[in-house]
Amino acid sequence: MSILDSLAAIVGPGNVIADPAGLAPYLAEERGLYRGAARGVVRPGSTAEVSEVVKVCADAGIPMVPQGGNTGLCGGGVPSEDGGSVVISSERLTRIRAVDPVDFTLTAEAGCVLATLQQAAAAADCLFPLSLGAEGSCRIGGNISTNAGGTNVLRYGNTRDLVLGLEVVLSDGSVWNGLKRLRKDNTGYALQHLFIGAEGTLGVVTACVLKLFPRPRETATALVALSDLEAALPLFARARAASGDSVTACELIPRLGLELGLRHVPGVRDPFAAPHPWMLLLELSSSRPGGLRQALEDVLGDAFADGLAADAVLAESESQRAGFWRIREAIPEAQKKEGGSIKHDVAVATSRVPEMIRRCTSAVEAAMPGVRVVPFGHLGDGNTHFNLTQPIGADKTAFLARWAEMNRIVHDIVVEMEGSISAEHGIGRLKVDELAHYKPGVDLELMRRVKEALDPRGLMNPGKILRPGPGRP
Template structure:
């Protein structure tokens, strides 16, 4: 082959590719100014910076398809991004010349609400809270609830199979999805937006994309399973003597409150401190000091005396000496104030600076032992760190975060947090648990995920990737290692 032929078939330079995208799709759809791109190229907490050639902002599914085709033709990898509220760097671009971010933020239309079918079809870029605001007008609810619901997008929730506080009652996101619309890595549109509740026609293809974090395709639309919006609720904040008592109380609540128990959260004593640090005006509830607290929600629709049910449950709990003290909200405002503890403690930890955020899972029966063993091990090996254990104990999901001492140099801090992660992963392995309960794998947990996969698991995952994305252009480096990923993951976490 001659030099002139080689030149003719050479890949265009990044600047030429970018100019072509802008010319074809326009500057509203293709952002290339570094200032405009900055918020799409960093993680939610601002701890980690990535890089990309451009940010693509399609307005509809057809434009997503056209953009993906154009990127494939140019050899550009596409990193899908929702609200960018994930915690494992799954939507972070890492190559300034070879990656583009594709954000669904302009695709925010609620397409249909079918109240009689208890279903809705929405664009993937719809904000979770906005979906429920629209559904509330028809007394309906999409029961996914998490701290970022005011900014996260439903497409990202589905791509990561988000959990949240209501998993106990309604399950993970995958259990709330009836159908999907997906743009595949070659630009083909798969329309699987069925709203049927029972459809046993072969393999359920939508499940391939739920939890895949955009590595197999871009979710552009979703059919949601809805429930009647609860008309009444009760919220309690209870003080307990030990983690064992917390779990005993959970078992009692499951039996006494039946399927009306929506949330059961463990809050450590540090949670009240963090909530106060996050909001100086926050007034904590008047409750006894205790080693552990439980935040409980019970909700119902229809002619049920919910207050009597909850009061009977609490009376039984106190008779069994499980509860030291407690507060039962007398109004929605008081209930929101109690939940401010759970939400504020996350903000308070963030104010302490970079720290280890874990998302671990064990069987509910293992929760107390797992937390106790983890904190003891951290205390022996990293006595200067502050461990903070909280989470959705009813489904075994524990966020055991580790806050390093102030004033450390970055290298020393990162080494300390890496050791803390290693300690906790070893404990969770001993308890037969998992390293990602609800946040996903992304790039941050890729190595830990790889180390725990069986050869069969590896073969299946790689086979799916090869089948759907043989050129490895869809979110390369997310979940699976890839030569197209421009980042050293250890330097990101």
């Protein structure tokens, strides 16, 4: 019996995919950077089936690639080109097992689409705050495995901060049940944190307990034209202080990002009469209605008086608020239509974001005259998407061939500033060499020891995050 026949006996013949057309969507990375190969895709429908699938693959020595919505930006869910692995898709693990508005928890399987979980929380008059551009197709198991960030990290934290418990199938097929709803548990190591951000290299996440929060009753949103880049930080600090730390999002938008959106993305509108080099999208929210809009108006009034703001528009309706967010969310989509894009997902201390942007911009412009720098994103938590759009008229292939060179320029500066080369997108295949280059040797050795302890044969998502050490799987 072939391995695919054995897997079909577990999950049913219709849930094993081996034909080229059926396999194709599971083998390509979202941006087209990688296209792998696999023996097949298996789609288990329960934790028990995942366990049996992993046991069969482990007994045969076959590598396994856990995959959620395959929306990641670092190739973490794509198999290698050798074709020897089996992709384990979570797309049938879609049960919401419980929603408890008293405990403020939601228990769900790993294949639940993020937007579905947001809706389930809202139906219980609660909020699940994880929010990102791919929320209509990404799956919570993938969010957990990459420790996804998004637009609400400033207020609610990364995915790691939103997970109370996990259920994980380990590399031998055994199941670790850590689905606890406890806010306090000091009984030894917090094992769930090993698997959050591990990108499926230590086991297959099959279910989770997530934190919920009171649903916001009031939201105040403004798009602010800054007098200069440095004005963003004092404006952000004032908004936090004036609102009782109710700032939910603080997103930096460059003029070029808006221009690309105007050019390529339907629904993008410029709310200002004159162009401005930098804009800040500020959003405040509270579960207690009343006072936020006035607080935001007061902050902006003082910002005008002190020369921090050149113009501002407050959202008067939900549609206007959505229009402001459309400007921010359209930037990656618009960049795709301008040719090649070299992306950096970096973080420094919030107070150093303007310095990092200016230093990195000067360095890449000196190395590549005409490159169009589009730095945008989560100013409030120090995370900048420092993206480079190819020079006008440049050859896309030639531009993308300089990816490693541009990485080295940007990452050298970020690391020198005690920052991170991967703030929220993970390592995957894309940044394995970068991690090996920048991470201290002690850190890498500790990570390898964890990998060897939980996956001694190196069968779980091989080639992701870590290079194997000498003589190691």
